[in-house]
Amino acid sequence: MMRTPAATVSPFLAVSALLLLLVASSVAANGYGGGDAPAGASGYGGHDDAPSGPKGDGGQDGGYQMPAYQKPVDGLDAGYYRKSCPDMEGIVQRAVKKALDADYTLAASLIRLFFHDFAVRGTDASVLIDVPHQSERYADASKTLRGFDLIEEIKTELEAKCHATVSCADILAAASRDAATAVGVPDWSLKYGRKDGKDSIAGEADRYVPMGGQSVTELIAFFESNGLSIIDLVVLSGAHTIGRATCGAVKPGLCDRRRAGAVERQYADFLQRKCVAGGDGEYVELDGETPTAFDSQYYKNLMRERGLLDTDQKMLPDSRTGGFVRAFANQPSQIFIHLFAQSMRKLGEVQVLTGNEGEVRRKCSAVNY
Ligand code: HEM
Structure with a gap:
């Protein structure tokens, strides 16, 4: 494999991230302060924050059950292309x-x-x-x-x-x-x-x-039904620390929050001006402070009512997600990005087709025939 060597995370940060994850996981597993139970949140067995119970398939004698995402996925292998396509x-x-x-x-x-x-x-x-x-x-x-x-x-x-x-x-x-x-x-x-x-x-x-408009409960249910946890939701939403959104996607939620006084005034005025001038197709940075840096500024923005998407901003007051948002806002960025890497790996390993399922397309834009 000709990949460039990996960027590394210092052992201290890796341990800190792990601790944060463990604390966060146990908090979430214990109900985390009484948010509404997400509809359909029982998911399909891949929720790593769920307390162990009889329904899991990986436990022994009622003891520790390996979260679904940590189990090897049948058919996935780091060396899968080692012989057939080494580069x-x-x-x-x-x-x-x-x-x-x-x-x-x-x-x-x-x-x-x-x-x-x-x-x-x-x-x-x-x-x-x-x-x-x-x-x-x-x-x-x-x-x-x-x-x-x-x-x-x-x-x-x-x-x-x-x-x-x-x-x-x-x-x-x-x-x-x-x-x-x-x-x-x-x-x-x-x-x-x-x-x-x-x-x-x-x-x-x-x-x-x-795409916005969902409640936190709906987002949690969506993530859990796909084998991801509440912390994955908060961590992966941190992708909004880079990139941009169209005014068309941002405006409805922003207007509601503005009416409710739940968005920082100066920031709302700036967005309003930009979107009025540029129309629905105009782009605004998802992280107005450090738009090109992959850092924890996204969470700091939420703490200041400067979340661009209402789905993002709603995670702060919600008792199931707010603690994680605050934790990431107050920790060095490396902890968030370390966990981001882990959640991205999970994203790519749940509900995949392997073995005789599906096909290897000849062109990505068309199924084989
Ligand atoms: C949790 C629910 C999520 C919602 C409601 C949401 C919604 C959105 C919306 C509305 C946009 C702007 C689209 C546009 O107007 O062009 C956007 C952009 C983006 N989203 Fe999300 N998103 C979510 C989760 C995620 C996740 C999990 C990731 C990645 C792991 C992600 C990565 C991004 C990125 C990187 C952009 C910027 C894209 C670009 O600049 O081209 N989002 N998202």
Whole structure:
């Protein structure tokens, strides 16, 4: 593998992150101060904060049960392409680096593309299928997604070098990891062997991908039903420390919060002016303070009522998520980004197709025929 050596996290930070995670997990598992129980939050067994109980499948004698995400996923393996396409990771990494050298903003877009893919039928590259007006790409939720061309370019190179071998789902997982590490998230090792899905339905993207307007309860239920925990929700939402949003996506929530006096005045005025001048298609930075730095400023912004998306800002007053927001706002950024890497790894390992499921597409934009 020709990957550049990983950025490393000091042992002190790794231990601090672990402690924070443990404290946070136990707090969440114990009900965390009485937030409303999320609807449907029992999920499907992958919720790592859930207290152990009879329904789990990994426990022995009622003792410790390994959280679902820590169990090896059948069919995923770090050495999956070792023989069949040994330079797979190098090819992806070089292509991502070249693309980001030309356009740094693509890093945020690749991370988001990975999340949107995950949100519908797991990480199966369904978001990449291009069937006008029908596939996920054509959903309202996908309107501002970017990065499709880069993934297709990487696929073309991989097809030339290792025909019919590397799935688009694995390419997307690797590309989003490389995008994250390029903006300062510590590297994490990926397992491969995902297969590509054959279904991609625009209506499902609009139904499942959170785009704002959801309550914290709905967000928790969505994450838990996909095998992720409350802390994953708070940590992964921290992706909004980079990138941008359209005024169209921001305005409705912002207007409501402004009316309720729940947004910092000066900041609201600034956004209002920008959006009135530029219209719904105008872009605003998701983190107005340090828009290009992958840091914990996002959480500090929430503490000052400067969250751009109402779904983000709602996490502060909610008793299930607020403690995590405050903790990340008060800790060195490295703790958040270390946990971000871990949650991204989980994102790519839940609900994946492996083995004989799905297929390895020849083109990422079309199913094989
Ligand atoms: C928890 C629920 C979430 C909601 C409601 C949400 C909503 C949004 C919205 C409305 C935008 C702006 C879209 C636009 O107007 O163009 C956005 C952008 C973004 N989201 Fe999320 N998001 C969520 C979770 C996530 C997660 C889990 C990740 C990644 C792990 C993520 C990564 C991003 C990134 C990086 C951008 C900026 C994209 C760019 O600059 O191209 N989001 N999100």
